[in-house]
Amino acid sequence: MEKGKAPIFTMWIVAIIVGAALYKQIDLKTMTVEKQALSALYAVTFIFAVGVLIRHYIRKPGK
Numbered sequence: 001m002e003k004g005k006a007p008i009f010t011m012w013i014v015a016i017i018v019g020a021a022l023y024k025q026i027d028l029k030t031m032t033v034e035k036q037a038l039s040a041l042y043a044v045t046f047i048f049a050v051g052v053l054i055r056h057y058i059r060k061p062g063k
Contacts (some may be wrong), residue, residue: 010055015049018042 022042023032032040 006055011049011052011056015046015053018046018049022046 021038025035025039025042027033
């Protein structure tokens with residue numbers, strides 16, 4: 001892999017795994033979560049990973 005591709009690939013994996021875990025925590029009928037602290041940590045991590053990905057694709061270097 002190229003130098004800049006490894007961290008982006010890692011952020012994609014983190015976003016997918018944490019997003020799926022966060023989705024499993026949410027009860028859509030009552031709009032509650034099973035474990036509030038863990039869900040908050042998942043949400044912060046997911047937002048961070050998605051933010052890194054968005055920032056990467058906005059600042060994409062031109063070749």
